[in-house]
Amino acid sequence: MTVLAPDYQRSKNRRKISLRLILVVPFILQISVAIGLTGWLSLRNGQKAIDDLATQLQRAISDRIQLHVDSQLKIPHLVNKANEYSIQQGLLPGRNLRSIENFFLKEVRSFESVHYMDWMNESGDYVGVVQLQDGTLNSQIVENSTTHRKTYTYKVTSQGKRSKIWSNLPIYAPRLRPWYQAAKQAKRAIWSPIYIGFDKSTIAFDAVLPVYNQKSALLGVLDTPVKLSGISEFLRNLHSNRSGQSFIIERSGLLVATSTSEVPLLKSTNKKFQRLKATQSSNSITQSTAKYITQHFGNLTQINGSQQINCDIDGVRQFLQVTPMRDSWGLDWLIVVVIPESDFMAQITANTHTTSLLCLGALVLATILGILISQWIAKPILRLRDASQAIASGKFDQNITIESVEELSVLGAAFNRMGQQLKQSHVQLEDYARSLEQKVRQRTQALQQEIRDRTHVQEALRASEERWHLALKGSSDGIWDWNFQTNEVFYSTRWKEMLGYEDQDIGNQLNEFLSRLHPEDLERTKQSVQDHLTRTTPNYIEEFRLQCKDGSYKWILARAQAVWDEAGKPIRLVGSHVDISDRQQREKALQSIVEGTASAIGSEFFHCLVQHLAQVLQVRYALVAEYVDEEKTRVRTLAFWIGDGFGENFEYHLAGTSCIEIVNHKPCDYPENLQPLFPEDLDLVDFNIQGYWDVPLQNSAGDAIGVLAVLDVKPTTHSHTQESILKIFAARAGAELERKYIEQQLRSAKEVADNA
Numbered sequence: 001m002t003v004l005a006p007d008y009q010r011s012k013n014r015r016k017i018s019l020r021l022i023l024v025v026p027f028i029l030q031i032s033v034a035i036g037l038t039g040w041l042s043l044r045n046g047q048k049a050i051d052d053l054a055t056q057l058q059r060a061i062s063d064r065i066q067l068h069v070d071s072q073l074k075i076p077h078l079v080n081k082a083n084e085y086s087i088q089q090g091l092l093p094g095r096n097l098r099s100i101e102n103f104f105l106k107e108v109r110s111f112e113s114v115h116y117m118d119w120m121n122e123s124g125d126y127v128g129v130v131q132l133q134d135g136t137l138n139s140q141i142v143e144n145s146t147t148h149r150k151t152y153t154y155k156v157t158s159q160g161k162r163s164k165i166w167s168n169l170p171i172y173a174p175r176l177r178p179w180y181q182a183a184k185q186a187k188r189a190i191w192s193p194i195y196i197g198f199d200k201s202t203i204a205f206d207a208v209l210p211v212y213n214q215k216s217a218l219l220g221v222l223d224t225p226v227k228l229s230g231i232s233e234f235l236r237n238l239h240s241n242r243s244g245q246s247f248i249i250e251r252s253g254l255l256v257a258t259s260t261s262e263v264p265l266l267k268s269t270n271k272k273f274q275r276l277k278a279t280q281s282s283n284s285i286t287q288s289t290a291k292y293i294t295q296h297f298g299n300l301t302q303i304n305g306s307q308q309i310n311c312d313i314d315g316v317r318q319f320l321q322v323t324p325m326r327d328s329w330g331l332d333w334l335i336v337v338v339i340p341e342s343d344f345m346a347q348i349t350a351n352t353h354t355t356s357l358l359c360l361g362a363l364v365l366a367t368i369l370g371i372l373i374s375q376w377i378a379k380p381i382l383r384l385r386d387a388s389q390a391i392a393s394g395k396f397d398q399n400i401t402i403e404s405v406e407e408l409s410v411l412g413a414a415f416n417r418m419g420q421q422l423k424q425s426h427v428q429l430e431d432y433a434r435s436l437e438q439k440v441r442q443r444t445q446a447l448q449q450e451i452r453d454r455t456h457v458q459e460a461l462r463a464s465e466e467r468w469h470l471a472l473k474g475s476s477d478g479i480w481d482w483n484f485q486t487n488e489v490f491y492s493t494r495w496k497e498m499l500g501y502e503d504q505d506i507g508n509q510l511n512e513f514l515s516r517l518h519p520e521d522l523e524r525t526k527q528s529v530q531d532h533l534t535r536t537t538p539n540y541i542e543e544f545r546l547q548c549k550d551g552s553y554k555w556i557l558a559r560a561q562a563v564w565d566e567a568g569k570p571i572r573l574v575g576s577h578v579d580i581s582d583r584q585q586r587e588k589a590l591q592s593i594v595e596g597t598a599s600a601i602g603s604e605f606f607h608c609l610v611q612h613l614a615q616v617l618q619v620r621y622a623l624v625a626e627y628v629d630e631e632k633t634r635v636r637t638l639a640f641w642i643g644d645g646f647g648e649n650f651e652y653h654l655a656g657t658s659c660i661e662i663v664n665h666k667p668c669d670y671p672e673n674l675q676p677l678f679p680e681d682l683d684l685v686d687f688n689i690q691g692y693w694d695v696p697l698q699n700s701a702g703d704a705i706g707v708l709a710v711l712d713v714k715p716t717t718h719s720h721t722q723e724s725i726l727k728i729f730a731a732r733a734g735a736e737l738e739r740k741y742i743e744q745q746l747r748s749a750k751e752v753a754d755n756a
Helices: 004-013 019-088 097-110 178-186 229-238 284-297 342-392 406-416 424-474 493-498 519-533 581-596 602-617 660-664 682-686 720-755
Strands: 116-121 126-131 137-142 150-156 162-171 203-212 218-227 245-250 255-258 265-267 273-275 307-313 316-326 332-340 478-483 488-491 540-547 553-564 570-579 621-627 634-641 651-653 668-670 691-698 704-712
Touching: 019 097, 019 116, 019 203, 019 218, 019 229, 019 245, 019 307, 019 316, 019 332, 019 342, 019 424, 019 553, 019 570, 097 116, 097 126, 097 137, 097 720, 178 203, 178 218, 218 229, 229 245, 229 255, 245 284, 284 307, 284 316, 284 332, 478 493, 493 570, 519 540, 519 553, 519 570, 540 570, 553 581, 602 621, 602 634, 602 704, 602 720, 621 720, 634 704, 691 720, 704 720
Parallel strands: none
Antiparallel strands: 116 126, 116 218, 126 137, 137 150, 150 162, 203 218, 245 255, 245 332, 265 273, 307 316, 316 332, 478 488, 478 570, 540 553, 553 570, 621 634, 621 704, 634 651, 668 691, 691 704
C-alpha cells in the first residue's frame, strides 16, 4: 500500500483526457463528416443539373433565333429572283417603269414581310414602291425623260392608281447608292451594307440582285430593303416570358438587333446619327457582355462555331452562348444569348437551406445522443474506479454489481469472485441477455439512421426530376433521349403532340420513330446519325418528314448531341424536334411556280399553273378562267385540273355560282357545305365539291380580267401560308393573261396593217 501510493499520486497530478470526451468526439466527428459529404454532393449535383438545363435553354433560344431570321431573310431574295425572271423573259420591260410599278404594287400586297421594293436601270431610271405602317402605298419615280432626274413620290389608291404627288425631291442619283454599287460590283445576289434609315429611327439593309440580258449586259438592279427592327421585336417577344437577353452583332462589333428596348443608333456630338457598337450600349448587360466577348476571343472574326461560356459579368455569374450565323448572300452575324445563373438558383438555394437545417438538426441530435451514451458507458466505469480506489486503501469487501455492459460485468465479477462464486453463472447469463438486447437496440438505431439518409437522397432525386419535367413542359420543341445501353428512347409529351398523339399512344422503342419516318428520308437520316456517332460530324442536324396520326407528314428539323464514355463508345443521344412544315410549304410553293412555269407561255403556262397549284395546296380541282363579255357575267376556262389530268375547257354564267363575288373584285371562300348555298349550280353535285376558294386575276391597271379557283371533295382549311401561296399564283396568272391580251392586240393590229 505504501509502495503504490506515490505512483498513484504522481498519475493523479498528470493532465488526463476525460472518458466522456473520448466517447463523444469521434462519434460526433463521424456524423459531421457523413452529413457534410451528403450536403456537398447534393449541392454539386444540383449545380450540374442547372448547368445542363441552362445549356439546353441557350441552344433552344439560339436555334429559334437562327430559324426565324433565316426564314425571314430568304423571302426578299426569292422575291428578287422571281422579278429577275420576269424582266429577263420580257414580262416586265426594264425601261417601262409604269408596268414595273404596277407589278411591284401587287407583290407588296402579296407579301406580309416585304414592305419596300425598287428597281434602277442603267439609264438612271428608278421606280420604288413602299407600304406605310397604316397600310397605304406610295410609289417613287425617277425618270430622266419626264422627271429630269428629280424624285416624285405619289400616293397610290387601293386600285393601284396614282392619286396625287405626295412630294418631290431635288436631283437624286440612285446609281450612286451603296446598294446599287455593291450589287454591280459583286455581280450576284448579295446583302448590302447595313445603313441608317431616312427617318433616323431604325437601321436596315437590302437584298440586291443585278439583272443581265442574254449578252451579259447589265440591265439594272433589283432591291428589296429589310428593316432590322423586326428582328429586335422578335427577340423581345422571345424573352417576354423568360429572363436573360439576346442580341445580334456584326463581326465588327456593331449592334444589329437586341431584345431590349434600345435602338441601335447613337447621336454624336455634331448631332449626326451613327450605328451603335455593342460595347457602347446603354444597357449594362449588353455592354459588359460585348466587352467580355471581345476580350475573351481577341477578334470576333475568329469565332467559327457555337461557343458556350460560364463567366462573371458585373459580379454576376452568367451563362453565355455565341453562335455564328451565315448565309450564301454574304450575311455574317453573331447571335449572343446571355442568361443569369440566378434565374436557376432559387430552388438550389432553397434546397441548400433545407439541407443545412437538416444537417444541423442531425448534428445536434448526434451530440445529445453521444453525451447520453457516454454517460451511460462511463457511469459503471466510474464505479469500478471508486471500488479500485477502496481496495487500494484496504477495503476488500467491495461488492460491485454491473449489469449494463458485458465486459464491465466481467471486470466487476473479478472483484466479487471471492464471495460470489455461486451467483456468478446466474449473473453472467442475465448480463448476456441484457447485452443481446442492447445490441439489437443499437442495430435498430443504425438501420433507422440509414433509412433517414436514403429518404433524403430520394427527396433530392425527386426534386431534380420535377425540375426536368417542368422544363420539358415549358418548351415548344419535342425532346427525345436515346439510351444505347438499354436501346430505349424517351419521347417527351410535346414530341408526341406534334404528331397528333396522346402521351400513352407511343412507347419507348426506337421503332416508334423509324416506322413514322418517310421512306425517302430513312437511309439519309440513318447515315447522318451514324456520322455523328462516329464523330465524323460534330453535331447531328437533319431535316426529314414524320407521319402524323392522321396519315399526313410534317417536316421536322432535328438537332442532337451524343455522349460518349471514356472508351469513346456512344452511350446516349439527346436531341430536339422542331416543326418546320410551314416553312417547307412556302419554299415549295415559290419553287413550284418558278420551276414549273419557267419555260411555259400561253395555254401551256395555264395548264402547268393549275396542276402545280393543286399539288401545292393538296386539293382535287384547280381552274383558271377569263371573262368573255364586257359586262363580266360569263367566264371561259383556260385550264381545268381534275385530279388525274386536265378537263375540257367550258363557259358558264357567274350568276348562281360560287364565283359571283369575283365580279366585285372580292375573293370567295366557302370551306364547307357549298352545295346547299348554290343549289342551282349542278356542277357542284357532279364533281362532289364541298369546299371552294378563289381570288380575282387583275391586270397592271388593277382591273379584274379573270379568276383563279381551287375546289375539293372534302372541307377545306385555309392557313395564312396557303393564302399567300394562292395570291402568288394569282399574280403570276394575271401577268400572263395580260401578256396574252397584249399579244392578241398586237397580232390584230398587224393583220389590219397588212390588209391595208
